[in-house]
Amino acid sequence: MKKNAHSQLPRHPNAIKVKEALGYMFGDLGNLLNLTFVSTYLKVFYTDCFLPGHNVSAARISTDLTVLFLVIRFWDAINDPLWGLLVDRRRPSKNGKFRPYTRSLAFPLAASVVLCFLNIHLFVNSYALLLAFAYVTYCIYGMMYTGMNIPYGSLASAITDDPDSRTLLSTTRSIGGGVGGAAVTLVAQKLIYDDKTTLNPHKTFIAAVILASFAAVSYILCFYTTKERVQYSPEKKKLDLKLTYGTLFKSRPFLTVTGAGLMISGLLQFGSFNQYLTKNYFGNSDLSLWITISTYAPMVALILFMPKIAKKFGKKEITTVGLALATAASLILSLIGPRDSLRENPMPFILCNFGIGTGYSFLSILTWAIVADVIDYQEKETGIKNESAIYAVYTFARKVGQTIADSGGLQLLYKYAKYDPDSATVVGYIPGVGDRIYKMVSRVMFIAYGITFIMFLFYPLNKKKLAELHSELDIIREKRMQEIAETKNNA
8 A cells, every 4th residue: 555655646747757867968978078088188198298398397397287277267267157147148949048058069169179189299399389279278178168067067957856856867967977987098098008108199189089079979969868848937037146146155055065076076187197196106007997997886886776875865964974985995095005015916006996986976976966956055045046157156166176186286296296207208117206196196085085074064955954945945936936927917
């Protein structure tokens, strides 16, 4: 009888099927094909291939690249909110409000990725011109990626307002992101290196063309397999910047999620330094393959069960437990090395990464469902649904994390680990340099996961609070639509 009663529970009117959730997945598959390739290899391309060879010191390259990343992020502080406002103010077309961007920007974004890896070093013998080219191409890439990512992220809240369906969307998005990120590591690693340690700029350019093309096709598939069905007031209120952005910095849920996004995106970006770790500590860049497998395998194992686990225990609750595990595993990773026995047998390193990957999987899979919850919270508090503007601030915070990782990481690489351009041609372990790179990578991981764990301890939207939030929001939305209908009838 209980089973029968449960089966008769009404289906949410905007619930979606797995088929559409898989269609949404293609968008983040495209995102991560682009983002992972750029974030993992562009820095190595700059330091090992693009900028050396002009009688410029390692210190000068380090400083110039640090400034480059900071300048681009300064521009993003303007660019990202502008994209958010542009998307929010866009009037829906027959294809919706957000979906059209996944089609219109697919190939411009692909072109910007390819330009980043165009090795004009072959034709230009000026360090200043090379650096200027890096500024222009990286800036264009950042603008195109933001223009794609903000409406894509906002699209989830337009596809459905059913909490369970949103968890499904976040899960499938994580699948797409995981496949995209893993594909870059598994495929590109084999394509772009000579002798397992030396980055080949020509092969890197070819890989950029292939991966960016696949990403563009993925965005097109996302466009044709999703539908915007959540409709809000057609009478768009005048955008109040103070209300939209000012209230965010008084919101505990938003500050927690944004802070966590900054830390985790920075940590993922910092993962690009694993290229130096495997090359100059372990002496085998193929180890990156096993690092990727150990990190993503737990996600593959958990991903199908995550919606049910989250529904039973709560998103905040299981994410906090996962972060505690990742923090503990990264602490062990820091304590066990560097040592000669670990270089000879990296299995303990792989096992610790497996523990980190298991803990991180909870946050990774549920991130976008948590962000959607924060958007709902802001709507209840302010009465305005400006998901793109909110998403833009969150996206910018993630970019800040990436910049801190790139700029700070480069300073650590050159000044703490004593890496220099000559190391790019070294095959194998470099005493001193390799050991310091290991310490740099492992300690940063522990600090970042530890801080994120503490942040989520204070995240207020637990399972009980979320249920109350969605109940209140349903009443508010129903009342709003009734007021609009009455206004139309009176007119």
